[in-house]
Every structure is written in C-alpha cells, then in structure tokens.
C-alpha cells in the first residue's frame with residue numbers, strides 16, 4: 001500500500017476517498033490487512049503529509065479510524081472526541097485538514113453502544129463531562145420513536161440517538177463552518193455520516209447524509225421524523241441571517 005503524495009491527493013475526488021474507506025473497512029472486517037511498512041511510511045511522510053480524508057470519531061477504544069479503515073501513516077486526519085460532537089476547535093481542525101492540507105472527504109463516524117450517548121440518555125452529571133454531554137442532549141430530545149424506557153438500558157433507544165447525533169454533527173459542519181460549506185458547494189470536498197458496529201467491525205455509510213455540490217439540511221419534522229431537505233435560496237437566506 002503506497003503512501004499518499006501531493007500528486008495522488010490532488011487527483012482524488014471525494015468519491016475516490018469514500019471508495020478507499022469502503023475498501024479499507026472491507027479489508028478490516030475480512031482480516032485482509034494491507035501490506036504496509038509503517039516504519040517506511042515514517043520516512044516517506046517526513047517532509048509532509050497528504051491525507052485524503054478527515055474522520056471525526058468517538059474516543060471509544062474500539063473505534064480507532066486508522067484501524068477500522070485499515071489506513072497507514074499520512075492517510076487520514078483523525079479527530080476524536082466523546083460522542084463525535086462538533087465544537088469550534090473541531091471545526092477549525094476540519095478547516096485546516098481540508099482547506100490547508102487538501103483532504104477531500106469529511107466523515108462523521110458514530111458507533112453502536114457508545115458510552116457518551118448512553119451518558120446523555122441518562123443525563124449523567126460529572127464535572128466537565130456534563131458540558132460535553134449537554135452537546136449531545138438535543139439528539140436525545142429529537143429521538144421521538146421510543147416512548148417507554150428512554151434510558152441507556154434500552155439498546156434501540158441508544159442506537160437511535162447515536163444515529164441522530166451523527167446527522168446533527170454533519171448538519172453542524174455545514175451550518176457553522178462557512179469555509180467547509182463553500183468547499184462542499186464548490187465540489188472541492190464531500191461530507192458523509194457513517195456508523196460503526198462494535199459487534200461486527202462493519203462501517204455503514206449513511207448515504208442520505210452525503211453532500212457533494214448540493215447542500216442539504218437535516219430537519220426535524222412536526223411528527224419527530226428526521227428528514228433531509230435540499231437547500232433553497234430561501235433557506236440559505238434564513239440560515240445566513
């Protein structure tokens with residue numbers, strides 16, 4: 001497996017980047033790890049890095065992006081924080097990764113059985129963790145399918161909230177970063193949500209969250225259903241104002 005160079009990175013499209021991650025996860029799940037010499041990659045990346053994708057995942061010890069997508073040194077920017085939340089510092093990291101360092105695709109990777117999501121479901125209060133979990137609370141609120149046992153002991157509830165959290169993070173990227181939103185609209189980068197299953201090692205890409213060229217929004221409908229809608233000039237004006 002070759003290390004990415006300025007030339008290979010420059011010719012890649014967001015769809016190519018997505019394909020590489022698909023293939024990498026296929027290798028991971030089938031135990032077909034690429035033959036790569038990490039020490040050699042240290043040498044090859046000593047003068048610069050040209051990662052093709054940027055992945056926001058949880059700190060969970062089972063969701064290391066380099067491992068689950070079978071990537072080596074210099075291949076991906078890896079941003080990790082509990083519950084794959086978005087804040088200004090994370091948006092700044094993504095802007096660096098895409099605008100300055102040439103990364104072509106942003107992936108928000110949620111996962112099953114997430115402790116941070118469970119903590120938010122149970123409204124856990126603990127020091128600075130409370131501040132972080134508060135950022136996941138709207139995802140708990142937006143979950144409207146489950147009526148009984150809306151706690152971490154209900155696996156289906158936790159799973160629904162985790163999926164909503166991924167969509168909210170994707171939405172936050174286009175809502176809160178003018179730079180990234182413009183790059184998506186201009187087809188310079190793509191963004192997509194994905195979900196990792198800690199029981200099988202499989203990553204499922206959430207196709208309805210993929211944006212490349214067209215800006216879509218994740219809305220909460222009156223009946224509580226999460227739907228995506230295309231951006232019109234009216235909504236653009238509303239969100240810009």
Ligand SMILES: [Zn+2]
Pocket residue numbers: 058059060082083111113114115116117
């Ligand atoms: Zn987690």
